[in-house]
Amino acid sequence: xxxxxxxxxxxPEFINVRxxxxxxxGKAPYWELHKIKYEPEMNVISVLQRIAAQSTNRDGKKVTxxxxxxxxxxxxxxxxxxxxxxxxxQSCSALVDRLLADNADEIVLEPMSKFPVVRDLIVxxxxxxxxxxxxxxxxxxxxxxxxxxxxxxxxxxxxRNYPLSQCMSCGxxxxxxxxxxxxxxxxxxxxxxxxxxxxxxAAYSEAFVGPHAISQAMLFNNHPTGKVLAGERLxxxxxxxxxxxxGNAQNCVAVCPKEIPLTTSIARAGRATTLHAIKTWxxx
Amino acid sequence: MAQSNSPTRVxxxxxxxxxxxxxxxxxxxxAQVDLISLTPVKRSHSVCAQxxxxxxxxxxxxLGDDEWKHLDDTVYGGDFLNHQxxxxxxxxxxxxxxxxxxxxxxxxxxxxxxxxDRRRFGGTLYKRxxxxxxxxxxxxxxxxxxxxxxxxxxxxxxxxxFWDFLGPIQDETGRCRGVxxxxxxxxxxxxxxxxxxxxxxxxxxxxYGRSTMSVFCTGSAASRCFQNGAKYANAExxxxxxxxxxxxxxxxxxxxxxxxxxxxxxxxxxxQDPRGPRDIPEADRYYFLEERYPxxxxxxxxxIATREIFDICVNEGLSVEDDRMCVYLDLTHIPRHxxxxxxxxxxxxYEKFQGVDPRxxxxxxxxxxxxxxxxxxxxxxxxxxxxxxxxxPRNHMTSIDGLYAIGExxxxxxxxxxxxxxxxxxxxxxxxxxxxxxxxxxxxxxSGATDVPQSxxxxxxxxxxxxxxxxxxxxxxxxxxxxxxHQELGDLxxxxxxxxxxxxxxxxxxxxxxxxxxxxxxxxLADTGSWTNQNVIFAKSLQDMFxxxxxxxxxxxxxxxxxxxxxxxxxxxPSLTSDDPVERRRQAEAWCDAFEANNEKxxxxxxxxxxxxxxxxxxxxEDVDTSLIPPRPRLYxxxxxxxxxxxxxxxxxxxxxxxxSGPGLVGTN
Numbered sequence: 001x002x003x004x005x006x007x008x009x010x011x012p013e014f015i016n017v018r019x020x021x022x023x024x025x026g027k028a029p030y031w032e033l034h035k036i037k038y039e040p041e042m043n044v045i046s047v048l049q050r051i052a053a054q055s056t057n058r059d060g061k062k063v064t065x066x067x068x069x070x071x072x073x074x075x076x077x078x079x080x081x082x083x084x085x086x087x088x089x090q091s092c093s094a095l096v097d098r099l100l101a102d103n104a105d106e107i108v109l110e111p112m113s114k115f116p117v118v119r120d121l122i123v124x125x126x127x128x129x130x131x132x133x134x135x136x137x138x139x140x141x142x143x144x145x146x147x148x149x150x151x152x153x154x155x156x157x158x159x160r161n162y163p164l165s166q167c168m169s170c171g172x173x174x175x176x177x178x179x180x181x182x183x184x185x186x187x188x189x190x191x192x193x194x195x196x197x198x199x200x201x202a203a204y205s206e207a208f209v210g211p212h213a214i215s216q217a218m219l220f221n222n223h224p225t226g227k228v229l230a231g232e233r234l235x236x237x238x239x240x241x242x243x244x245x246x247g248n249a250q251n252c253v254a255v256c257p258k259e260i261p262l263t264t265s266i267a268r269a270g271r272a273t274t275l276h277a278i279k280t281w282x283x284x
Numbered sequence: 285m286a287q288s289n290s291p292t293r294v295x296x297x298x299x300x301x302x303x304x305x306x307x308x309x310x311x312x313x314x315a316q317v318d319l320i321s322l323t324p325v326k327r328s329h330s331v332c333a334q335x336x337x338x339x340x341x342x343x344x345x346x347l348g349d350d351e352w353k354h355l356d357d358t359v360y361g362g363d364f365l366n367h368q369x370x371x372x373x374x375x376x377x378x379x380x381x382x383x384x385x386x387x388x389x390x391x392x393x394x395x396x397x398x399x400x401d402r403r404r405f406g407g408t409l410y411k412r413x414x415x416x417x418x419x420x421x422x423x424x425x426x427x428x429x430x431x432x433x434x435x436x437x438x439x440x441x442x443x444x445x446f447w448d449f450l451g452p453i454q455d456e457t458g459r460c461r462g463v464x465x466x467x468x469x470x471x472x473x474x475x476x477x478x479x480x481x482x483x484x485x486x487x488x489x490x491x492y493g494r495s496t497m498s499v500f501c502t503g504s505a506a507s508r509c510f511q512n513g514a515k516y517a518n519a520e521x522x523x524x525x526x527x528x529x530x531x532x533x534x535x536x537x538x539x540x541x542x543x544x545x546x547x548x549x550x551x552x553x554x555x556q557d558p559r560g561p562r563d564i565p566e567a568d569r570y571y572f573l574e575e576r577y578p579x580x581x582x583x584x585x586x587x588i589a590t591r592e593i594f595d596i597c598v599n600e601g602l603s604v605e606d607d608r609m610c611v612y613l614d615l616t617h618i619p620r621h622x623x624x625x626x627x628x629x630x631x632x633x634y635e636k637f638q639g640v641d642p643r644x645x646x647x648x649x650x651x652x653x654x655x656x657x658x659x660x661x662x663x664x665x666x667x668x669x670x671x672x673x674x675x676x677p678r679n680h681m682t683s684i685d686g687l688y689a690i691g692e693x694x695x696x697x698x699x700x701x702x703x704x705x706x707x708x709x710x711x712x713x714x715x716x717x718x719x720x721x722x723x724x725x726x727x728x729x730x731s732g733a734t735d736v737p738q739s740x741x742x743x744x745x746x747x748x749x750x751x752x753x754x755x756x757x758x759x760x761x762x763x764x765x766x767x768x769x770h771q772e773l774g775d776l777x778x779x780x781x782x783x784x785x786x787x788x789x790x791x792x793x794x795x796x797x798x799x800x801x802x803x804x805x806x807x808x809l810a811d812t813g814s815w816t817n818q819n820v821i822f823a824k825s826l827q828d829m830f831x832x833x834x835x836x837x838x839x840x841x842x843x844x845x846x847x848x849x850x851x852x853x854x855x856x857x858p859s860l861t862s863d864d865p866v867e868r869r870r871q872a873e874a875w876c877d878a879f880e881a882n883n884e885k886x887x888x889x890x891x892x893x894x895x896x897x898x899x900x901x902x903x904x905x906e907d908v909d910t911s912l913i914p915p916r917p918r919l920y921x922x923x924x925x926x927x928x929x930x931x932x933x934x935x936x937x938x939x940x941x942x943x944x945s946g947p948g949l950v951g952t953n
Contacts, residue, residue, distance in 0.1 A: 024815045039532060041638060046532035052819075053767040055810035064811040067818050069323075072498040073534040075636070076422055077327040092533070095639045118469055119816035129324065133437055138430035139389040144312050144716065146380040150387040152398035162391045162417055165426060169326055223389050 012038050016106035019066050022117045033058040044091035045070055068121040078168030082121050083110040088175040090257055112175045116184040127204045128169050131213035135233050139226040151224040164219040166258045167212050173252035174210045179245050208245040211252040215265035234276040237269055291316050292726045293733035295463050295478040297449045299325025302691025303484035304428035305715025311440035313723045318476050320465050322500045324445045326429045329486055329498035333421025336413035337708040339378030344410040351376045356913055357408045362699020363848040364915040370664050370696045373671035374713045381712050382414050388427040392416050413705045448821055451508040452687055453744040460686035461736045464748045468821055471814050473748050475741035477733045479726035482688045487656035491829045493774015495653035496537050504828035506660050506693045511831055514682040516892045517695035518658030520839035521849045523702050524782050526589040528652030530610050535652035539630045543582045548614045549573050551602045561646045572596050590651045594783040612646035657698040660689035661891055670912050677725035680718045690714035700848025755820050762808040766823040769804050781840055785852050790841040801830040835892035835901035845886045860924025872927040879917050
């Protein structure tokens with residue numbers, strides 16, 4: 001079932017939207033109800049835009065606009081991830097008609113639960129990007145000068161890598177992962193911003209790196225020049241917060257909006273680390 | 285005074301393809317970069333580009349292609365409004381750009397043998413376009429993002445994500461000494477002193493309310509440079525793509541291939557016919573492209589398709605819906621399996637975002653603002669070979685000393701209309717090419733980032749803090765809502781300054797925009813807090829849309845001609861009407877005379893300066909460097925094109941002969 005038949009006029013006049021709000025980190029979250037006029041072909045972004053424009057809650061009381069993060073609105077940039085009616089997804093591709101078909105009473109919007117809330121629906125996803133640093137997710141080329149073409153790449157390799165390189169670091173996979181737990185530290189009094197950042201980074205680098213980062217490690221290990229760092233990437237995946245932390249729940253692959261074969265990457269990483277460990281043992 | 289030992293410090297504003305390419309190259313050359321971006325750089329709008337990236341290549345060379353032809357396609361496609369030296373340099377760098385991106389790990393599609401595969405794009409005869417599936421922009425951006433992350437780990441880059449660039453810091457000589465920016469989370473306003481500053485902040489589509497661009501593309505960063513004295517060029521040239529999916533929140537692109545595979549564009553003959561599209565019989569349908577252009581039908585050129593769809597909705601009032609402009613793009617007559625095989629990818633986009641299966645129901649589409657060809661005016665130094673002088677400090681410097689503009693937010697490369705798959709190239713090229721220019725500029729300065737007087741930084745921060753505080757508390761009692769003003773501005777701009785432009789409408793819009801500008805300056809905010817206040821960030825960007833909107837409208841008003849993306853029917857060059865050969869020849873001669881006279885007057889870049897005392901854009905015009913390829917008429921679809929072309933070629937040959945026999949007799953400009 002794709003959409004409501006345009007001839008059936010059973011669409012509501014108004015939509016109820018329940019938003020889990022939080023004014024700042026460390027503040028208590030609270031629910032706020034909004035009521036906006038139904039329009040055809042809305043998505044959650046346009047719902048939030050209407051809420052911002054009217055800036056009153058359902059009782060007509062003036063409230064601050066709900067804060068949220070968005071960018072391309074085409075499900076490519078990864079900005080607008082949130083939990084919508086209990087399911088993590090991009091809010092740009094969350095269509096109101098379909099949401100109402102599942103739950104006619106209201107739309108419930110919540111921030112992702114695995115990251116510190118910055119405000120309302122905005123969370124701090126720095127840890128996602130740090131995961132990419134941990135596995136050195138890049139090709140270590142000599143220079144950015146003109147050195148001629150890269151190595152030839154077989155079509156099979158390109159077709160294996162292309163889906164992995166569509167990962168937009170949106171965070172759906174880690175939100176759904178039971179092994180990826182929220183880390184939220186608070187700045188101590190007298191602690192400088194730099195000291196706090198360093199402490200935060202250290203905490204992140206102990207914890208589970210996440211399926212997205214494991215998949216990126218496999219992407220670069222399958223690149224003719226990128227594989228120069230294969231050993232270092234596998235070392236990282238063997239270390240704390242690496243592959244051993246994966247509980248194989250397979251939730252990640254189920255929620256990935258880009259249908260990236262994350263569990264396949266994890267399985268490949270498992271085999272590669274085992275081989276790597278044996279090889280390292282023999283080389284001792 | 286000798287430079288201190290501290291490394292060159294550059295602030296790069298914007299983390300799309302251009303900003304990341306620049307950051308990557310600058311760090312390699314030894315600079316420390318502060319990278320400022322509204323969003324985590326991996327989420328920049330460059331991710332949305334789909335088609336590919338152009339360069340002449342080993343395969344096309346064997347068909348007679350070369351860099352010169354790429355240059356020619358670009359300037360012809362741009363209706364000769366491009367300065368040719370930068371385009372030449374870009375075309376000659378293009379193969380190197382692709383090779384570098386290949387080395388950086390971009391998963392370009394491959395041939396069976398493992399070479400980079402290519403496809404053909406509009407405006408060229410050769411398969412020049414390298415692509416990575418339908419997400420080439422995303423793949424290129426990620427490769428650069430990865431390199432910048434690598435440099436970050438090395439300690440060469442400090443990323444400041446979720447920071448809003450508020451303006452350049454200039455010393456008493458006018459030189460740019462850094463930037464002021466605001467943390468969008470803590471709302472802290474801070475100065476970033478620098479040896480040089482690069483602005484790479486993309487297009488300004490949000491001036492039109494909704495476009496195919498991301499929400500970051502407000503143009504406000506470019507506007508903040510403009511309001512501080514940087515010139516802004518060719519603002520009136522905004523590319524409008526014929527087919528996009530109108531959405532309540534944004535417009536999403538629908539590829540031309542839908543029409544290529546047999547899609548038919550139509551509207552009901554009765555305005556806003558309440559029946560569902562499939563209940564409307566053939567006789568009640570108006571296939572306006574097929575009726576008006578029997579020869580080309582639904583495959584008329586892009587600009588004509590854009591104008592006709594616009595005309596049918598705006599002037600004929602035949603939009604499918606009464607409160608929103610759109611026409612049907614109908615594929616339902618084509619068998620499902622064929623659609624899935626040929627158009628699966630783009631149909632899925634429609635399905636995902638519209639919740640309607642376009643195999644069963646016609647798509648509703650409308651043209652959408654897509655790309656800013658104009659942008660911050662930027663200088664260049666021409667080399668002896670007619671390209672750019674590598675490493676010359678003035679390459680891509682704006683009219684503010686030490687402030688550079690690259691990527692979509694500068695005005696070079698595309699002229700009056702953009703050739704498909706050239707934008708990704710121009711962004712990466714300018715980022716890479718300007719690295720050495722910026723380093724040379726910094727090295728030649730007597731004082732650098734460490735010598736910027738604290739008082740200068742403090743006063744720059746204070747000015748921005750005052751603006752911020754005033755927005756939060758200064759407009760007591762005002763009822764102006766920034767989101768609603770933005771809607772009004774967008775609707776107005778879309779109505780008068782997109783596809784078809786009329787002087788009376790432009791004049792009226794200029795007055796209306798003045799009023800909206802005044803109202804926008806006294807908005808009242810629903811959120812006056814000091815933590816992640818998106819309201820105040822938006823209000824600032826809204827206010828800063830107006831200077832660009834004003835430059836755009838005035839530029840369009842003063843340009844009485846049709847050129848590329850700028851189309852005024854009142855000044856259209858007519859087709860030839862006579863059947864008599866002699867008379868037809870005379871008409872063709874007259875046509876060419878008129879074309880030359882028009883070029884004399886309008887083959888110029890519009891250069892706007894912001895006048896702070898009048899709050900208006902003052903316009904001047906600069907000659908276009910056409911030293912490499914003389915301008916020629918674009919005659920596609922015109923009756924009598926053959927005769928005109930013949931006359932034109934005869935004249936060109938005569939001129940060439942004359943300039944050989946006696947130098948200086950006839951200029952090529």
